[in-house]
Structures are given as C-alpha cells and as structure tokens.
Amino acid sequence: MNADLHCHSVVSDGTLTPEALAARARANGVELWALTDHDEIGGQSRARDAAHAQGMAYLTGTEVSVSFCDVTVHIVGLGFDADDAELHRGLAATRGGRRERAQAMADGLAKVGIRGAFEGALRYVGNPDLISRTHFARFLVETGVCSDTSEVFRKFLTDGKPGFVPTVWASLGDAVRWIHDAGGVAVIAHPGRYRLTATQEYALFTEFIGHGGRAVEVVTGSHSQADYAKYAAMAQEFGLAASRGSDFHSPDESHTDLGRLPPLPSPLTPVWELLAHRVQHPVAVA
Ligand code: AMP
Ligand code: MN
Ligand code: MN
Ligand code: MN
Numbered sequence: 001m002n003a004d005l006h007c008h009s010v011v012s013d014g015t016l017t018p019e020a021l022a023a024r025a026r027a028n029g030v031e032l033w034a035l036t037d038h039d040e041i042g043g044q045s046r047a048r049d050a051a052h053a054q055g056m057a058y059l060t061g062t063e064v065s066v067s068f069c070d071v072t073v074h075i076v077g078l079g080f081d082a083d084d085a086e087l088h089r090g091l092a093a094t095r096g097g098r099r100e101r102a103q104a105m106a107d108g109l110a111k112v113g114i115r116g117a118f119e120g121a122l123r124y125v126g127n128p129d130l131i132s133r134t135h136f137a138r139f140l141v142e143t144g145v146c147s148d149t150s151e152v153f154r155k156f157l158t159d160g161k162p163g164f165v166p167t168v169w170a171s172l173g174d175a176v177r178w179i180h181d182a183g184g185v186a187v188i189a190h191p192g193r194y195r196l197t198a199t200q201e202y203a204l205f206t207e208f209i210g211h212g213g214r215a216v217e218v219v220t221g222s223h224s225q226a227d228y229a230k231y232a233a234m235a236q237e238f239g240l241a242a243s244r245g246s247d248f249h250s251p252d253e254s255h256t257d258l259g260r261l262p263p264l265p266s267p268l269t270p271v272w273e274l275l276a277h278r279v280q281h282p283v284a285v286a
Helices: 018-027 044-053 085-095 098-111 117-122 133-142 149-157 172-181 198-210 225-238
Strands: 061-068 071-078 185-188 215-220 241-245
Touching: 018 044, 061 085, 061 172, 061 198, 071 172, 071 198, 071 241, 085 172, 098 117, 098 133, 117 133, 133 149, 172 185, 172 198, 185 198, 198 225, 215 225, 225 241
Parallel strands: 185 215, 215 241
Antiparallel strands: 061 071, 071 185
16 A cells, blocks of 8 residues: 655645645555645645545645654644544644744844845745744745755754744644544654654653554654664554655655655554544545
C-alpha cells in the first residue's frame, strides 16, 4: 500500500492547493492520502473531494504544534471527525498567537537590518491565520538574503537567531486528547528531528502513550536510514503502530516527493490498519 499521510497545502505552509497535491500524489502512485496542515483543518473537505476525484482513499489529517521539554514537537492526527467541536477549539487556540509571533519575528529581523519582513512574509501566506516561519524563509530567499530556505532557518529562524521567537504551543496531553476524542489516532511526527536527550525522548514516548497516543512516524522525508531502524525498534518496544509520510511542502523546496518513500519495515503494524474504519473511500460512479 502506497500511503502518504503527511504533507502541507496553502492552507498552512505548503505552496500547492489541496487539489494540486492530490493530483501530484496520484501521479506518484499514492493510494491512501492525508493532508496534514499545521494547526489547521480548513483544507480537509477540499482534500477529501480532490482525493476521491483522483480515485484515492482519504484519511483526515492535521499536524499539531506542541511544546515538550522546551522543544517544539509535532503530533500528527489522522482519521478524526473533522466536525469535532473540541478539536476545532483546540486548533484555533494553538494557532491563535501566530500573527503576534510573526510581528515579533519581523521586529527581530529588523534589528539586524532586514526590513519589511512581516509584509514580505504575508505575501506568501495562503491563510491569514497561519503565518509560519516557512513564509519568512521564502521572503528571505526571494529578496536574496539567503540562497535557500534551510540557510534561512540556520541563520535567522532557529533558537538564538534574530528572527526566532520562543513560542508556547499546545501541551502534549491536550493535543493527543483532541485527536483521540475526535475518533482519530495521534502519531509522533518525525521523532528523529527533535533536539531531545535520550531521557527526554523516552519521556516523550512514555507520556504520549499515557495520554492515548498510538503511533509514530517511522518512514518520513526527514529521517535517515539509521532513523528508520531506530524508530522501527522504538515502535516495537513501545507497542506503537507505524506511519509513513513525505512531509511534502513544495516542488521547489522538498527533497522527498509525495508517495516516494521506502515501505515501512515489515514487522511493524501500519497505522492505517488501526484506522481501517475511518478511511474514506472514493464512491464508484456507474
Ligand atoms: P513554525 O510552525 O512557524 O514554527 O514553522 C515550522 C515549519 O518550518 C516546519 O513545519 C517546516 O516546514 C519548517 N522548517 C523548520 N525547520 C526547517 C529547516 N531547518 N529547513 C527548512 N524548513 C524548516
Ligand atoms: Mn511546515
Ligand atoms: Mn513537522
Ligand atoms: Mn509537516
């Protein structure tokens, strides 16, 4: 099964519409797809309709920003009821401070001589409620300050750099509960990316399970071969199902395309087996 259960549209910090993503996923052989915009589910009905128009099965998705041990951790939610009121409230609260944060980021950049970054970043924003660091990165590449987005993050947008603003996101428990109580499965996103000590990482997995989390991304665009093996072993140790997703954002920026990932290592339980009853299949038309 070619499942890709992690990517972003213009509803958060991707550059393609849900329809264009669905077409690209299908062209790359995806059979089961989820759009997982940051802290947002405003693109879900478009994504589902576009998936079905392409003949793909669909799972609802989102990627919730969480603060854990002073580090930002991402929790993907899959297969939830997109009309759930508590989930809507939780996501709205999580993304609520992004505009003020963006103003503060622009203030920090102005101090090192980069002017107009707030307005500049806004030009790339598809959803005014969701200004992200990625939109600032695109502005700084376009204006020639850096040559690519990873250079922008390294020089300006990570902890200790001029455009970085420490942010308190959702708690781990709240994020997992919103997803779980809406009938979905919570998934630890790209665990190989976090700057956590081994002890903190153990605590993340333990607390995540304690709150009702049931899966971890093993195969993702941001994992190395060594990460695949490490998190496959941790999935087994902790009794978690495994997910697979490219984390695709843009044809110009993402090195892993939709659907173009290795399969999950074989002894693992794919997260879509837990979610068989939540998969939305295209309706065959006679
Ligand atoms: P935010 O939620 O505004 O803090 O932005 C987080 C987003 O920035 C992530 O979802 C990625 O899309 C992007 N990002 C984070 N770190 C990097 C990096 N080193 N290079 C490129 N993009 C990054
Ligand atoms: Mn992103
Ligand atoms: Mn992420
Ligand atoms: Mn992502």
